[in-house]
Amino acid sequence: MTTLLIDNIGELVTNDGGGDLLGLRTKAAVLVDRDRIAWVGPSVHAPAGDRRIDVDGAAVLPGFVDSHAHLVFAGDRAAEFAARMAGEPYTGGGIRTTVGATRSASDDQLRLATGRLVDEARRQGTTTIEIKSGYGLTVEDEARSLRIAREFTEETTLLGAHVVPAEHADNPWRYVSMVCGPMLAAARPYAKWMDVFCERGAFDEDQARTILTAGRDAGLGLRVHGNQLGPGPGVQLAVELGAASVDHCTHLSDADVDALASNVTVATLLPGAEFSTRSPYPDARRLLDAGITVALATDCNPGSSYTSSMPFCIALAVREMRMTPAEAVRAATAGGAEALRRDDVGVVRAGARADLIVLDAPTHLHLAYRPGVPLIRHVMHDGVLR
């Protein structure tokens, strides 16, 4: 018993050719063979599977690809959120609060907390998730965060350069040297990516370039937090160094948009952060109209965006950033895959991973049309349906 036919699909989002952005097919079926998709086509031509499920006209999509999440941490910052909603500005300084709690937590506590968030994301349709370190900020605590993250995903990112920890505040370059030297060496076995928070109050352009170059030299792919709180060098640096993605992109110059338009670096938008910090949203239309590949991700973290919900981010993207539902769904699936340089997820085609969502709705439009409603009926991950 190795194959499963998912039949009677009302609308199938494939992200694979066809005349529209989502490669939509109607009256479709998908044959899954263990952890891979074996066949995609019209129901009437579907091969017999060892088993068959009838989804009764529901919409089926590739599983969401959340390419930006900070899930290894202890504690929460609900009081900081309440203060911000009462009028205090967001500065990013609260990260140090979570660093203290994370350093004090045991491995098992961190593993349990991370697993709970991964499971929460899965129930909302996320089948690929990137997980960053960044709340340890010592050699040992960053390596342990990534070791734990690796238990849940292969998309793991060293974000030792999240902020300069308090004990290095008098000499940030000493901390940069530590990130590039012993921290990178200790984290390397568990990390696929290197990231840096390139922002006023975190790491400046020279520091960010030093950190990213060290990561690249160690064989890691690159990602950048850039242009979130104000204009800055993050986008240009990401493009210059060939980063897979630059994330946030809230404050962009014309030169930033031009640089993204003529390079392969994906612009990842994280509207949960603007929602949770009551900040202006990025100008998604400007990016899309320039032909730039846009990804949507949650930025799930205890400070500035404590949501693991990709459907919520899709609804925000449509309502607040003027993306069409099709653009938002594409960004949350194929866009995220491109931001992680993956061609085996975010797509429904023969040979891709069997990561699928069955909606409790007839079309993908409902993800934005019915915000806040649990529309995920089934999630298939690695060919296992639940």
Ligand SMILES: [Zn+2]
């Ligand atoms: Zn982030």
